Amino acid sequence: MRIALRIALAASAALLTLGVAQAQEKTLRIGTEGAYPPFNNLTSDGQLVGFDIDIAKALCDEMKVKCTFVAQDWDGIIPALTTKKIDAIVSSMSITAEREKTIDFSDKYYNTPTAIIGPKDQKFGATPDDLKGKVIGVQVSTVHAVYAKKHFTGAQEIKEYQTQDEANNDLAAGRIDAVQADSIALGEFLKSDQGKACCDLKGMVAPDDEVLGPGVGAGIRKEDTALKEKFNAGIKAIRANGKYDEISKKYFDFDIYGGATQSN
Known part of the structure; x- marks a missing residue:
């Protein structure tokens, strides 16, 4: 009887230990747009790929947590975080004072300038005077939308789109005169057959750190301070061990x- 009791108690202890371990291995749900190449994009077979995705995977490995990715429309991605549908945002989101009223951010993991593109057969730059009277396309709920409304007050219209692709498509079709977005994302479009045929780079916009922010970070709920520290440590580690450079060179x-300055 004593042997049987010891076996039963040992089994119970093992199950309890397993239960605690499983509880500690909670999956981290990372939200990303999936419509912003080369940073994040959905392939035809439904796989999320891009720089943001590879960086997030490297950070998850460094933090020793299991992660899953959740594709989320851009204008709903912060509400998805605050309502706990996701646990973090890794989606080329610029760190701005306005967003920091609602959520917190990790340290930056990249920073690129913001640009203007337009039709190849038209010569103009990226200043307010250059864009006076023009229809400028921007993605909704981005720093570019805020910047354009603040600085390009002489534009005929600041037209907002749900995705960057929709803005680019309207520019290619001649329905708008210019597009403002991250220079790297626009560079990808200009390298495409559609982009090569229609458009070129007009220039970089003037800096505005208040609007464009100091760079791109992972979005985190304000109360999740321990998770923020893990992200910051992970970013520092992959910068130091070469993993960041390996991903970047891809x-x-x-x-x-x-x-x-800048991204989304």
Whole structure:
């Protein structure tokens, strides 16, 4: 009887230990848009790929947590975080004072300038005077929308789109005069057959750190301070051990970590 009791108690202890371990291995749900190449994009077979995705996977490995990705429309991604449908945002989201009223951010993991593109057969720049009277396309709920409304007050219209692709498509079709977005995302479009045929780079916009922010970070709920510390430690670690550079070289031929201002 004593032997049987000991076996039963040992089994119970093992199950309890397993239960605690499983509880500690909670899956981290990472939200991303899946419509912003080369940073995050959904392939035809439904796989999320891109720089954001690879960086997030590297950070999850560094934090030793299991992660899953959740594709989320851009204008709903912060509400998804605050209502706990996801646990973090890794989706080229710029760190701005306005967003920090609602959520917190990790340290930056990249920073690139913001640009203007337009039709190849038209010569203009990226200043307010250059864009006076023009219809400018921007993605909704981005720093670009805020910037355009603040600085391009002489534009005929600041037209907002649900995705960057929709803005680019309208520019290619001649329905708008210019598009403002992250320079790398626009560079990807300009390298495409559609982009090569229609459009070119007009220039970089003037800096505005208040609107564009100091860079791109992972979005985290304000109360999740321990998770923020893990993200910050992970970013520091992959920068130091070479993993960040390995990922960056898959997508870019320059140092994306630095840069002037900006992303989404």
